[in-house]
Amino acid sequence: NAGVTQTPKFRILKIGQSMTLQCTQDMNHNYMYWYRQDPGMGLKLIYYSVGAGITDKGEVPNGYNVSRSTTEDFPLRLELAAPSQTSVYFCASRAADRGDYGYTFGSGTRLTVV
Amino acid sequence: AQSVTQLDSHVSVSEGTPVLLRCNYSSSYSPSLFWYVQHPNKGLQLLLKYTSAATLVKGINGFEAEFKKSETSFHLTKPSAHMSDAAEYFCVVSDANSNYQLIWGAGTKLIIKP
Numbered sequence: 001n002a003g004v005t006q007t008p009k010f011r012i013l014k015i016g017q018s019m020t021l022q023c024t025q026d027m028n029h030n031y032m033y034w035y036r037q038d039p040g041m042g043l044k045l046i047y048y049s050v051g052a053g054i055t056d057k058g059e060v061p062n063g064y065n066v067s068r069s070t071t072e073d074f075p076l077r078l079e080l081a082a083p084s085q086t087s088v089y090f091c092a093s094r095a096a097d098r099g100d101y102g103y104t105f106g107s108g109t110r111l112t113v114v
Numbered sequence: 115a116q117s118v119t120q121l122d123s124h125v126s127v128s129e130g131t132p133v134l135l136r137c138n139y140s141s142s143y144s145p146s147l148f149w150y151v152q153h154p155n156k157g158l159q160l161l162l163k164y165t166s167a168a169t170l171v172k173g174i175n176g177f178e179a180e181f182k183k184s185e186t187s188f189h190l191t192k193p194s195a196h197m198s199d200a201a202e203y204f205c206v207v208s209d210a211n212s213n214y215q216l217i218w219g220a221g222t223k224l225i226i227k228p
Contacts, residue, residue, distance in 0.1 A: 040123065
């Protein structure tokens with residue numbers, strides 16, 4: 001069981017470039033989440049999805065977009081990278097019927113925008 | 115609205131001495147509370163969780179936490195620190211009213227002195 005897989009693990013972007021952070025889970029979880037973690041801070045929710053075709057904004061959505069065309073995949077898109085988006089990004093998933101028992105986190109993507 | 119406050123950004127203890135990491139929460143409903151650990155350049159690992167059963171919760175690696183509703187606290191303790199405990203620790207709250215979204219504290223960095 002792979003769990004939640006994030007790619008890439010590291011990336012350096014130039015200001016204004018675009019990229020997609022990939023997140024895939026193989027547990028058939030309905031709920032998926034994208035968080036960012038800035039130095040000295042806890043995780044902040046960017047976007048989440050409660051199922052294929054349904055997404056919603058979290059606490060810090062500006063500068064990001066998401067899509068959920070399948071249950072397994074929840075990519076995060078940065079259209080015009082800015083230095084403020086330098087952060088570590090975590091994807092997570094959980095089953096709908098397990099409440100907050102069942103969160104599984106990916107290993108993170110460390111993004112630097114220069 | 116929910117919130118979490120970790121009262122110390124850094125805690126430094128000597129190896130073999132007790133550890134206390136403090137967390138206060140705010141929640142309008144019956145909360146679930148968690149402690150996660152993040153070792154340097156690693157992902158997130160669940161240490162323990164409180165979900166309205168016993169107020170004293172035992173987790174992995176000898177850690178435990180006590181839920182005190184009257185004090186709105188969920189402090190993390192360990193009787194004897196080990197060098198391998200050096201990491202960042204996050205207190206997290208969620209509840210059913212917010213569809214089990216996780217609200218994260220800013221983290222406490224635990225430093226172990228030899």
